């Protein structure tokens with residue numbers, strides 16, 4: 016019944032979330048703020064500057080806008096250095112298989128990511144050709160939980176929002192999908208604000224649920 020599937024990137028198509036974690040860990044140390052998996056969970060899907068603000072909630076320091084920009088840039092430099100190690104092998108065969116079977120079934124596929132590095136990541140994975148459209152952090156003004164990135168992706172595909180399924184790993188992404196009037200499948204075990212339409216252990220489970 017769906018005509019398109021819109022995939023989150025970090026944490027769904029590849030595990031770049033571990034690189035975000037590593038890169039932010041250093042920032043948290045610099046601003047004397049705690050950082051663990053629970054805090055990291057809140058950063059999933061939200062923009063770089065909003066992520067920094069979440070980390071700064073635990074910091075005793077009060078920073079100027081310039082200092083915040085510098086911290087965000089340094090984090091991004093560390094993150095991109097880690098990303099440059101990515102190869103096509105970092106996109107699991109099961110993920111490529113799943114995309115292929117959905118496409119063969121006639122569904123349009125898009126990426127809907129808050130990341131400004133999405134193009135670089137897809138390039139490193141040699142995965143650009145697997146999608147009909149890519150909407151990322153460079154094309155939006157409000158990041159998840161705002162639905163903008165998913166609505167824009169649906170528009171690029173030319174498919175009404177109500178006929179799109181979003182696949183996410185993050186609470187902010189689930190909220191964004193539902194705010195956009197889309198069904199949502201969530202992968203993994205993040206604590207969610209409400210139940211998604213589908214809950215998956217792995218992406219490979221998706222075709223049998225929706226085809």
Ligand code: B16
Nearest residue numbers: 024025058059060063128129130131
């Ligand atoms: P960047 P997604 C999101 O990507 C990440 O989950 C989130 O942790 C990150 O802060 C955000 O992209 C911005 O990333 O700093 O690369 O622009 O999950 O929406 O694909």
Ligand code: MG
Nearest residue numbers: 023025026184
């Ligand atoms: Mg994600």
